Amino acid sequence: MHVESMTLPVLASQPPIERRMRTISFRLRTFRCILEMLRPGIGGGLLVDLGAGPCLFAKLAAKEDFRVTAVDVRPPWNIDGSPLPLESLEGIEFVQADACKFDVSGFDIVSIVGLLYHLTLDEQIDLLTRCSGKTVIIDTEVFDDTAMSESARERIFPPADAREYNGIDWLETDHVWSSKGNRYSFWHTVPSLLRMFENTGARNVTMFGPQYRSAHGPRQWYLLNVPDIAG
Amino acid sequence: MAVASQAEIQKSVRAALKEGRHDEAKVTLAAALDRWPDAYWMLMLHAEVLKASGDLAEALAQLRAIHERFPDKHWAAQGVIRLLFEEDRQAEARAFFENAVWTSTVPDETKSQMITALSPRRGNLDETIAFLGRLLFASPGSPAVLTRLAMIRARQGLWDEAVSLLDEIAARGPVPEHARAIQADLLSGFGRFPEMLVIARELAAAHPHRVDYTHRVILALSGSGDHQEAAQVLKDAAARWPGDWRVLFRLNRIVPVQPLWDEAFAIIEASFNPATTYARSLFQFAVASLRQGKTEQSLIALDAIAQRGLASTHADPLQHVLGRFSPEEWRARMRLADDQTAEVQIVGVEGADTTIVIFGGIDFGLSSLPFGYVDALLSSYRANVVYLRDFAFRAYFEGISSLAPTAEQTLDRLREILERLGTRRLITIGYSVGGFAAIRYGAQLGAQAAISFGAPTTLEEEFEADSKPGVGYRPKALKRALSFRLTDETKDLVKDLAGTSTRVFCHYAAQYPAEVAHSNRLRDLDNVELRPLNISDHSVAMRAIADGILDRLLVEEIGVPVK
Numbered sequence: 126m127h128v129e130s131m132t133l134p135v136l137a138s139q140p141p142i143e144r145r146m147r148t149i150s151f152r153l154r155t156f157r158c159i160l161e162m163l164r165p166g167i168g169g170g171l172l173v174d175l176g177a178g179p180c181l182f183a184k185l186a187a188k189e190d191f192r193v194t195a196v197d198v199r200p201p202w203n204i205d206g207s208p209l210p211l212e213s214l215e216g217i218e219f220v221q222a223d224a225c226k227f228d229v230s231g232f233d234i235v236s237i238v239g240l241l242y243h244l245t246l247d248e249q250i251d252l253l254t255r256c257s258g259k260t261v262i263i264d265t266e267v268f269d270d271t272a273m274s275e276s277a278r279e280r281i282f283p284p285a286d287a288r289e290y291n292g293i294d295w296l297e298t299d300h301v302w303s304s305k306g307n308r309y310s311f312w313h314t315v316p317s318l319l320r321m322f323e324n325t326g327a328r329n330v331t332m333f334g335p336q337y338r339s340a341h342g343p344r345q346w347y348l349l350n351v352p353d354i355a356g
Numbered sequence: 357m358a359v360a361s362q363a364e365i366q367k368s369v370r371a372a373l374k375e376g377r378h379d380e381a382k383v384t385l386a387a388a389l390d391r392w393p394d395a396y397w398m399l400m401l402h403a404e405v406l407k408a409s410g411d412l413a414e415a416l417a418q419l420r421a422i423h424e425r426f427p428d429k430h431w432a433a434q435g436v437i438r439l440l441f442e443e444d445r446q447a448e449a450r451a452f453f454e455n456a457v458w459t460s461t462v463p464d465e466t467k468s469q470m471i472t473a474l475s476p477r478r479g480n481l482d483e484t485i486a487f488l489g490r491l492l493f494a495s496p497g498s499p500a501v502l503t504r505l506a507m508i509r510a511r512q513g514l515w516d517e518a519v520s521l522l523d524e525i526a527a528r529g530p531v532p533e534h535a536r537a538i539q540a541d542l543l544s545g546f547g548r549f550p551e552m553l554v555i556a557r558e559l560a561a562a563h564p565h566r567v568d569y570t571h572r573v574i575l576a577l578s579g580s581g582d583h584q585e586a587a588q589v590l591k592d593a594a595a596r597w598p599g600d601w602r603v604l605f606r607l608n609r610i611v612p613v614q615p616l617w618d619e620a621f622a623i624i625e626a627s628f629n630p631a632t633t634y635a636r637s638l639f640q641f642a643v644a645s646l647r648q649g650k651t652e653q654s655l656i657a658l659d660a661i662a663q664r665g666l667a668s669t670h671a672d673p674l675q676h677v678l679g680r681f682s683p684e685e686w687r688a689r690m691r692l693a694d695d696q697t698a699e700v701q702i703v704g705v706e707g708a709d710t711t712i713v714i715f716g717g718i719d720f721g722l723s724s725l726p727f728g729y730v731d732a733l734l735s736s737y738r739a740n741v742v743y744l745r746d747f748a749f750r751a752y753f754e755g756i757s758s759l760a761p762t763a764e765q766t767l768d769r770l771r772e773i774l775e776r777l778g779t780r781r782l783i784t785i786g787y788s789v790g791g792f793a794a795i796r797y798g799a800q801l802g803a804q805a806a807i808s809f810g811a812p813t814t815l816e817e818e819f820e821a822d823s824k825p826g827v828g829y830r831p832k833a834l835k836r837a838l839s840f841r842l843t844d845e846t847k848d849l850v851k852d853l854a855g856t857s858t859r860v861f862c863h864y865a866a867q868y869p870a871e872v873a874h875s876n877r878l879r880d881l882d883n884v885e886l887r888p889l890n891i892s893d894h895s896v897a898m899r900a901i902a903d904g905i906l907d908r909l910l911v912e913e914i915g916v917p918v919k
Contacts, residue, residue, distance in 0.1 A: 272534075273534060280473075281469050281472065283466040
């Protein structure tokens with residue numbers, strides 16, 4: 126698997142919004158940069174956004190002329206947790222379904238933004254195996270023992286069954302931003318995450334730097350199987 | 357027909373569990389256990405199935421049994437603890453950890469993570485500390501336990517103990533990296549800046565993208581007296597994170613070594629956009645702009661805060677004060693070319709026999725107002741004004757270095773200045789630690805009046821801790837660091853005021869417990885008048901200026917002549 130690093134021209138500026146919104150703003154701008162790299166045309170531009178939540182990324186992709194299907198196990202919701210009217214999702218097909226089981230075979234690009242770290246290790250492996258060969262955009266928390274916040278540290282458990290991977294089990298909450306159905310999710314270290322990408326069939330990985338921080342610790346964007354890199 | 361492997365069976369059992377087909381999972385598993393009765397992960401899966409089926413007692417029993425049978429493998433023990441933890445049975449989880457895990461061969465990293473999960477910084481901390489104490493009893497000097505204990509003590513505001521614990525870890529080996537930033541913060545609170553600097557530099561070098569680590573380097577350099585390098589690092593930080601409030605905050609609080617300080621501001625200014633700048637940065641930018649004499653630019657930043665509907669306890673009164681005059685009139689009224697690099701500046705007024713001495717605070721002005729603007733306000737009075745800054749960050753306790761090397765000699769030099777100005781009546785004014793100095797120097801110089809805003813009245817660290825329970829390790833580091841440099845005799849203002857004729861006007865925020873507690877210590881002194889303002893934060897000086905309280909006090913009560 127070929128791995129390369131790239132720095133995107135996205136400034137971690139601080140718009141006039143509070144911390145969480147600031148982070149979302151940064152993530153949206155990064156997502157747009159990645160979409161712009163892909164826009165010249167991968168297949169028919171069919172993009173599925175798994176774990177779409179408030180559909181912010183799905184809306185952005187639709188605005189960038191991708192044909193977008195948004196998938197989430199919950200009905201669409203606003204970032205404050207309130208229900209999001211379906212009318213506001215014009216141009217997007219919303220499917221309420223378990224993102225881990227959704228059939229991604231008909232899509233050119235799979236967007237896994239803010240989802241992977243809410244899944245168990247088995248679910249992550251299964252999902253990425255099903256995405257094998259497709260272009261996949263991933264934004265995820267990564268585990269770095271030196272960089273976790275003190276409050277995050279209290280939600281960390283040694284992994285119950287990490288097999289050949291390295292990382293921690295993360296105690297999920299019942300919050301709308303959290304996972305649904307699993308009490309713990311698995312957070313990889315960066316080397317472990319790359320190993321999982323390789324083991325699940327990724328031909329190449331682009332790591333976008335720099336890492337940025339959530340309230341918990343470091344996060345990073347990845348792009349799997351970009352056609353022109355794969356050749 | 358191909359026979360399913362253990363891995364395939366485990367996968368199918370988990371899939372069945374996820375879809376709620378518990379009976380199917382049990383049947384599949386039972387058949388597998390018949391084939392592999394001693395397979396560790398199959399037994400573990402049995403516990404998982406029991407748990408998923410809601411049979412928690414059986415699941416626990418199964419995990420305990422697996423642990424007894426395979427004591428060298430830690431996953432079953434870990435499972436017991438997780439299950440108890442999830443069931444909110446923390447005491448049992450801790451007991452099991454103590455008995456079955458702590459002294460076992462479980463990897464240290466695993467133990468450390470479990471300790472953290474089992475000792476959160478909320479809830480009954482006495483029980484948590486007792487738990488950690490028992491672990492220490494079994495394994496004295498364990499870095500994992502000492503680190504956790506230090507984190508909890510820091511959260512409780514028990515800095516001394518937290519620092520001692522971290523020192524103890526450091527004496528045995530490296531402090532875990534995640535605790536290093538907190539260690540650096542705690543060391544700053546004890547004035548141990550050179551030690552803080554070593555840690556801060558290491559953290560910043562290891563994580564160059566972390567602005568908070570660079571921020572600590574600048575703070576440690578300032579505290580260590582290396583103002584040149586502090587300014588250089590700040591300028592570099594301004595180029596990397598021009599909109600970050602911590603960079604701006606530090607810009608306003610380092611000794612302004614030139615030309616680096618102006619260059620850092622210019623970098624920030626070049627990328628300033630009021631529409632996209634974070635509110636906290638906007639305020640710091642407004643103050644920084646004022647220090648450059650750029651009133652209009654400061655108003656733009658303050659207006660951006662107001663337009664967003666954000667109530668700001670510091671920005672609102674500053675905006676109110678700036679609104680008193682037009683930018684042109686501010687400039688016209690300033691008799692002072694505000695030299696940010698000067699510790700002493702004097703404005704002499706022909707024929708004036710009153711002199712006002714302003715003790716600048718930690719950001720080198722009177723609260724958020726730089727001396728140029730203070731002078732514009734005081735230009736209405738027939739009074740000389742002496743503006744003071746303490747670039748040693750010692751709140752004038754050790755004098756003003758550019759005047760004299762000691763506080764005593766600084767007093768002599770100030771007396772000479774006052775005499776030269778023809779002073780017959782002296783008034784001292786200061787905010788926060790500058791207010792402490794205004795009272796102390798005022799009393800020693802024989803001032804008629806000393807006016808303080810939000811000033812501490814003792815720097816006894818125990819009092820600080822008592823008046824701000826649970827504050828933690830971040831704020832008030834300067835005052836705390838100061839308290840460790842002072843002798844007991846010099847920490848308390850009450851002694852200064854006994855037997856002096858100086859009238860003290862002590863303004864404080866009536867809803868801010870720390871300021872109330874400090875002010876109340878002067879309540880029984882005849883020459884002290886306590887002046888509460890109905891606010892709940894540390895913006896009392898700006899409020900008093902904005903609401904005309906300072907003007908009325910100077911004119912109506914103290915009798916300073918108006919031009």
